[in-house]
Amino acid sequence: MTALDRVDAPLKVSGSAPYPSDFTLPDQVHAVLVQSTVAAGRISAIDTTAALAAPGVLAVITHENAPPLADLPMTPLGAPPRFPFKDDRIIHCGQHVAVVVAGTHEQAASAARLVQVSYETAKPVLDLDDPRAEVVDNGWGMEVDVGDAEAALSSAEITYEETFDIAPEANNPLGLFTTLASWDSDRLTVHDCSQWPIMTRQALATAFGLPESDVRVLVPYLGGGFGAGLRAWSHTLLAALAARVVGRPVKLVLTRPQMFTSVGHRARSRQRLRLGMTGAGRLVAIDQESTAALGAEEDNFSAVVLGTPHAYDCPNVATHDRQVRLNIPNPGFMRAPGHAEGNFALESALDELSYRVGIDPVELRLRNFAEVHPQSGLPWSSNALRECLQVGAERFGWRDRSPVPRSTRDGNWLVGYGMAGVTFGWYAAPCRARLSILASGTAVLKAAATDIGTGTYTIAAQQVAELLGLRVDQVRVEIGDSDLPPAPQSGGSGLAVALTGAIQVAAANLLRALLDEVAADARSPLRGRRLDEVTASDGRLHLIDDPAVGEKYADVLARHGLDELTADGELDLAAAAADAGVAPAGAFAARFAEVRVDEDLGLLRVTRLLSVVDGGRILNEKTARSQIIGGTVMGIGMAMFEEVAFDHATGRVANATFGDYLIPVNADVPDLDVVFVGGPDAFSPTGVKGLGEVGVVGVPAAIANAVYHATGRRIRSLPITIDQLM
Amino acid sequence: MSDALRQTPELVTLTVNGSVHQVQLDSRTTLLDALRDHLELSGTKKGCDQGACGACTVLLDGKRIVSCLVLAAQCEGREVTTVEGVTVDGRPHAVQEAFCRHDALQCGYCTPGQVMSAISLLAEGRAGSDDEIREFMSGNLCRCGAYPNIVAAIREVAGQEATSR
Amino acid sequence: MRGFEYVRATDVGSAVALVSGDPGASYLAGGTTQLDLMLKDAVVPQGLLVDIGRLPLRGIATDGDVLRVGALTTMEELAADPVVAERVPFVSEALLAGASTQLRNMATIGGNLLQRTRCRYFRDIAVTDCNKRTPGSGCAAVTGAARMHAILGASAHCIALHASDLCVPLRALDAEVRVEGAAGQRTIAFADLHVMPGERPDVETVLRHGEMISEVLVPLLPAGTRSGYLKVRDRVSYEFALTSAAAALSIEDGVITLARLALGGVGTVPWRATEAERVLVGAPATARTFLAAAEAAIQDPFTVPGTEFKVELAKRTIVRVLRTVSGEQS
Known part of the structure; x- marks a missing residue:
């Protein structure tokens, strides 16, 4: 790392x-x-x-x-x-x-x-409950129905039913x-x-x-x-x-x-969540139903309940996703669409149940850990959720808290701890990458990918450098141009997996091409060698067993009169997943929050926030950590500030400025602690899992759960504002 | 019209990063648009054009301001410093280097404004504690959420140890 | 439509003459309100803009027990003034609680007093119902998404908030403003400067067209008087107040001998809590007194669904600031 x-x-x-x-x-x-x-x-x-x-x-x-x-x-x-x-x-x-x-x-x-x-x-039709509004079911096959949730709910020892509201947010x-x-x-x-x-x-x-x-x-x-x-x-x-x-x-x-x-924006949503649980804290039924706003004549691919079906081991799971057509600007994708919202409901509910069954919130998640993928029954390609929870609890000092709500006070402030588990989805799209070695011995990577602040330039350069045995500054990364080999979107937390995988294929193809080039070259020490016999370091290709036997890329290209040697790599992980025999996993995480609430004035402050994340192999700890802290800040915004205020009479956005629509400022954000756990993913060719979105997920629930622990007040709507807390 | 009043300028003289520029401007042109559209200084960014995000922060006579809420004409005879003007002999400013080391940026769009604000913050003597840095950097929004790393970068330059929040 | 013209004034007299003689003309000082409203939101029609930024109206001087603040002094300059910090610290606190350093380096004290409301219904010209922009057109905010709006001095005609932080302690201090106009100078008590909206929300101050604030006179508090400004908002920083309170107290032997209290975030104008001051003076500096003062401060609020919480929040803000200023440990 x-x-x-x-x-x-x-x-x-x-x-x-x-x-x-x-x-x-x-x-x-x-x-x-x-x-x-x-x-x-x-x-x-x-x-x-x-x-x-x-x-x-x-x-x-x-x-x-x-x-x-x-x-x-x-x-x-x-x-x-x-x-x-x-x-x-x-x-x-x-x-x-x-x-x-x-x-x-x-x-x-x-x-x-x-x-x-x-x-x-x-x-205009502006309200989710307007009887004139057309209601459409999710047409994208994102609903899940496993076992018999209805029957399991009716026979469960402990049942839970609540409604969660999340305000629309603007990207x-x-x-x-x-x-x-x-x-x-x-x-x-x-x-x-x-x-x-x-x-x-x-x-x-x-x-x-x-x-x-x-x-x-x-x-x-x-x-x-x-x-x-x-x-x-x-x-x-x-x-x-x-x-x-x-x-x-x-x-x-x-x-x-x-x-x-x-x-676009994150659609306003309302979820009804019903859970069935045994007295020992084992989930027996989940029924999660969402209703979200949709543009009047448009589509939104994004479902609201995405992570729940594979979050925990539960035999009976049903999710329903419906959308209500309104005269509002079309919603779209906003970081961790669906996952951020669905997790808030599920992880808030588990917190509530932890108090009802008298089981520590961390322990409750551990008891419901999904050893295998709940729907397919296949082993996970990786899943360190358990480690996330355990490492997090230890590092945060979770066991030091008094489990009783409203039991910790510091002057005007009530202090509370809250946590949430996070299971993110897996997503992959086909990707191609073109890799060249130039006469100078340096490399160029080309792909129509983008770097939206995630660090694509950096991890791509690192990956190429590692595979070709070059320094990072000897690698030029060209992205952000549709003329380059097709790459998927920055979105869905799939680009890092797809692109690094495609680079790996391209690098192998390129080295193979280099070996082909020297196959009959009497002056090459690598003549007749196979790809599995060689490796690259210090700008040269050499035998694994005898590093002295090899030569510089620049020498090969010069001798053969080549300006460059190029190879493409292509990867289609979605296709490969079908018969991989494992359930490809996205990231997992546990979030732990400490909040302070001044009940007189309704003030809420996040004073500590720990993220323990299983992101597979971490290519670059700096950019990976930045993804998590960035997502966390957006999660703080979702939890505490952000709401697009649609005027209910006219449908106009009544707060469409940065003075009125509040996103977190520097002073709202404490030092954020991030720890990575787990190892390389077994299905991802590079062991990498996407990290771009998981940072948001679980933050609202951890904060809301901490607010409950601090105050005894359960808040099921976001954002959590002063008027709700005073 | 009184002699004491100058006529609407069409040709505006701006001193930016030590260089004097004469530009033909619409009188409504803000300093931000003048820099970006007329002086080819696109390092200063437009994030809201309403004075609310800080992406367009520059120094005017050494003090940080938002360049979207000042007319170019108002800046005649005053010294404008942009992100392009803070390098020292071609070397990055200490704040810029610290931002790189601490990954105090992601998409990078707010970064020139953050850098200018941070340089000013240090000169104002307001980097005495993490809380002080946070408070006086709050006029620069970062939607990627790089705040903790921005604080760390500034703290390092200020030679301050992290103080508890 | 008339064009946009920019002139830079070099002396007060000609600036006043120029604006006074042109109904479409206005002053440009820090620009943080005026350019926003004129160029970006198009709420104020484009006309002649007279830049007074370089007039010699900048600086702070102590004159006995009064601080004379040039109208073009910036918020940052006043906040950093040592006399302010020592004698009226809540003025400095209020200044630093407002806006960002960048804006405080631009915005002037005179301009701060005359800042326009942040009501988004006022600032969005797509909204037709705004009595402040078009008298008689109605108020969309009353039935709209209100939160950052006033509950005192408000009515169904207008709930636009006066969002200045600085004005809150200045109102508590009974500051005065010196004004230059075509007809000469005059001095206006702070209490008289801002006009309650009533049925004419478009009239915001008693200033006549062309009058310019040249100086703000800030009475200093007697030695031994403690003051504080408390601003309550969602974010830790960089947000207008939901509620705020500026308080100054002198306490002798546990009894309040001087009390000044003004409120922000709740009024259509900077709000003086005169009734509350009456409750405070002569009473013991106790939580009970502070609660009674808070109750007295919020009389006949006009609320809409999004602002109802401010009634209670304002009272608690008052109690908290009084407790803090009185030195009572919570």
Whole structure:
């Protein structure tokens, strides 16, 4: 386990890492969006006269004059967002209704205010309980029904039933989503805040009727996404459309308020959870049902109850996932979608039951540990949840706590400990990587992956360096470009597994190609050697048994007159999983929180938070730890602050600024303790498991459980705010 | 109009990182947009454009401000320092190096603002304890949640031992 | 639509003349409210902007028992002033509890007094019902997602909060503001500066168009008086107050001889708790007295579903600040 400094850190601390909004093209002009101020109805008239007459304005595009675009294709993560310029219908507040293009940003912003839109308004459907709302079942096969939960509940010694509410949250990456689109005759290039360049390319190619090879999506750096960059949002299409209309490169930067309505959010959800348990604390039944908000005419792939079915050993499990169509901006993916929400309900419930059955919360989880994957019965490819719980309890000083709620006071503060177990999901998508050795003896890795702050550049460089026996600074990583070999999205905690695996295959293929190259080379000490006889170190390939027998890459390439030697590696773990004989595992974790509550003033402070995480093999302890602390901070936000306030009469976001929508600030976050346990995963070719999302999961439950321990007050809705605690 | 009042500037003279620039600007142009769109200094980031996130933090006459809420024209005759101007003889500032060592960044978008704020914080003498660092760095949002590492980086530069919260 | 024009003033007189003579003109000082409202939210129409940032109205001087604070002094400068720290520490505490260092380096004291409400219904021009922007149009916040809103001085016409922290201790201290106008100078008591919304929420202060705050006069507390500012909010830092209280107490032999109390986070204007002060003066400095004062402070609140909790929270905030300032160990 190494702790290498992030390879792109020097670029980032100096402000020289180029994000999509940092690019400027010759002749570039600026686009600003006009958004609907009503949530439902149709546009009865749209008057662009004044805007068109404003200084510097080049075009105003609306549904009335927009060139038609083809429907976007289905993606592996569900249907694409609806394109708003198809017709005059309004289905949510903040829907894009016009694009104003002008010479400068100031001119475009100023002219955008002159676009007069008249609406024929309808009464919007905004409430989960509105009888007019259409309710749809999850159409993605994410529900589970094992055993007979209903029967087990009716005969269980101890039963539990409660409802949990989670407020909608906005991803709010700091980087304002930007598209810079330019056309070169019929070739389109976009700099875009995509976490998935291949998907964005496919969407643009389909929309504009182009071959995919004529579309290029570039995103070398992304100012965060947290799932917001996993869909082809309409502003991306509109920027490309505007560039085509005006015949010049167009830059479109969303405003912060627009970020709340244009790039998805974590849907508001309500869960009903029923559990059956024996007096000895063994789960016999789980029935978890969720209802979440959905856009009026859109799809959201994300289920709410994802982790529960394989979290614990329980013979009877049923989950139900339904979505309610509302006139709200379409929800989307937000870090640990489903897992974060489902875990809050399950782990809060287990905490409640621990008090009822009189079993320590840690012990209760241990008693229900799933030795094998609960549904398939297959052994886990790795599962150190037990170790997470035990190491965590020890390190946190869990046993020192008085188990009685409201028993610890320090001045005005009540002090409480809470914990939660975490079982994350496994996800994999096919990945390709291209690896080259150059004449200089250095290496280049190419893949259409992205680094959204997760550390892709760094772990890819480390992996290549290790496999080819090079120093990290001898490896150049090229990602963030759809022209590169296809790689999956940064999302689902699957990229690190897929990409490092593909790199491993590519490295083997590359070394094999090198050996092929010297197979008949009388001057090569490696002539006639097989891949399993050699290894690489110090920039040279040599025999495992006799390191003196070998040669430098640079020497091979020079002798053979090669500028470079290249090989691709491809990995499809999802396909391989089918008959692997094991249940591929995602990350596991245990979270332990200490909170302080000032009941008079309703103040809640997190004073300690420990995460013990089984992430398989940890390639880089620094970036891995950062993933966990980052997720933890987002979990603190989910637990204590974050709520997109939709005005219940108009569907408008009433807090669409950073002054009003509260995310944690530095002062809200204590030192966060992170420990990694477990070993390399047996199914993942590199032993790696994804860590990008698990950091969020379990934090809200650990905090809520600590609040209960501190105060005796059980809170089942997020965020936990002052008014609930005072 | 009174002689005592200067006419709306069209040509604005800005002193940025010690260099004097004359730029033709719309009078509505903020310092942030002037830096990014007219002076090719894109290190300073726009995260909210409403003065709420700190991503656009620069020093104005040595004091940290948010460049999205000041007009470029207001900055004439004053010294602007951006993240591009804090290197010393081509070497990174101690704060920048500490940020790298402590992984005090993830996506990196808020990082130039954090760096500028941290440099200013140290000059203000407000890095005396972890709590003080946390409080006076709270005007710089980091959605990736690098806060503990940011505190660690600043603590190191300040030569302070970690103090309990 | 008139264009956006920027001029930089070099003396007070011509700046006042320029703004007074143009109904669409306004002053630009720190810019943290004005540029936000004009350029970003488009709540204030674009017009002539007279930059007064370099006028010689910056600096702090002690004049007997009064601190004279130039209107263009920044929040950071005033917070760091040693006399403030010694004689009116709750002013410094309130300043440092507000905004961020970056904003405090920009925002001026004069501007802070005149800051506009953070009500998102006011600041979102897509909202048509806002009596503060368009008198007679209604108030969307009353039936909307209210939280950061006022419960005192509020009505169905407007629940927009005056969100200044600084104004809370200044209101407690009976500060005064010196104002320059086309008709000359005048001095306005702090209590008279801000106007309750009533049926005209668009009228926020008694200042006439073109009048400019040049100086704020802050009476210093007598030696031996203790003061404190308590701000209650969701986050530890960098958030407007849900409730706040500024208190100053002199206590002799356990009896309160001087009491000043003002509230933030609850009023449409900076709120002086005069009734509470009456309860306090002459009473023993006990928890019971503080509770009685808190009850007296919150009279006839106007609440909506999202702000109901503030009634109790404000009372507890008062009790806590009084306990802290009185030195009572909790």
